[in-house]
């Protein structure tokens with residue numbers, strides 16, 4: 001198979017591991033800089049161009065799209081989709097998962113456990129939004145933050161109101177969320193590939209911090225998931241339409257609640273903590289998916 005990894009750096013851990021795992025399994029794997037791709041949008045012959053030439057036809061593309069390039073990155077993935085290349089995560093699923101509010105709305109419809117969450121655009125509504133999620137302390141989040149940046153704890157009613165007012169004054173979209181205190185600064189990252197949880201880790205925030213992100217100094221260890229947690233992770237990835245997802249769960253008094261579903265989850269933390277070859281699991285999924293696709297095409301031809 002010919003596989004392309006869309007990434008901003010061939011030296012990044014996740015990119016390297018996916019390339020290695022693909023090559024070990026006998027595939028040709030090219031790392032393509034997403035921002036160097038440009039598009040030829042033509043009737044019947046859509047192409048992705050790179051350094052003055054059209055890229056060859058790939059069987060599959062692995063999008064590693066950072067939140068700083070969501071718009072351009074998903075446009076490039078969409079162009080590959082137009083060329084009938086299998087995108088490991090589709091452009092629409094990536095866009096969907098990038099927006100925390102949109103994700104939570106979709107998950108709520110599927111009955112998946114969530115921290116109670118509110119969203120408003122007018123300062124008039126702040127009081128009721130805070131009350132509705134259970135009162136202070138509340139977590140206030142930028143809709144498109146990542147690595148814990150833009151996630152703030154409003155410890156008292158007054159502090160929460162001032163923080164929300166400040167964000168609103170800057171025209172930033174934020175959501176207000178019930179603070180799951182009993183999670184004690186820990187969250188569970190479930191790595192889902194093709195409808196299965198292939199690895200899971202618990203991340204613990206350092207002393208005095210409630211955000212467990214590894215980028216914020218959190219530490220990771222292997223964790224055994226309950227049946228409910230496993231099921232929640234699988235259903236969340238499915239609701240978002242993601243084949244590969246990093247589902248972040250908090251252990252609340254009422255069971256697992258999902259904070260967010262990441263569409264380009266990093267491999268370094270999870271492989272380091274669990275020793276599981278997550279990259280190989282991803283390549284295996286691509287193999288099984290593309291062979292099924294080929295099989296169904298042949299089937300159609302025979303029937304036709």
Ligand SMILES: Nc1ncnc2c1ncn2[C@@H]1O[C@H](COP(=O)(O)OP(=O)(O)OP(=O)(O)O)[C@@H](O)[C@H]1O
Pocket residue numbers: 115139141145146147148149151177178179180181183185186187205210211212213248250259260262
């Ligand atoms: N409602 C909540 N209750 C308790 N802790 C929370 C809550 N929301 C977030 N946290 C903590 O803050 C961290 C960062 O929040 P979140 O994952 O929503 O932000 P992020 O910036 O999108 O991070 P990521 O890099 O995982 O995309 C979480 O990992 C968790 O430890």
Ligand SMILES: [Mg+2]
Pocket residue numbers: 145146147260262
């Ligand atoms: Mg996130």
Ligand SMILES: [Mg+2]
Pocket residue numbers: 248259260
């Ligand atoms: Mg997170």
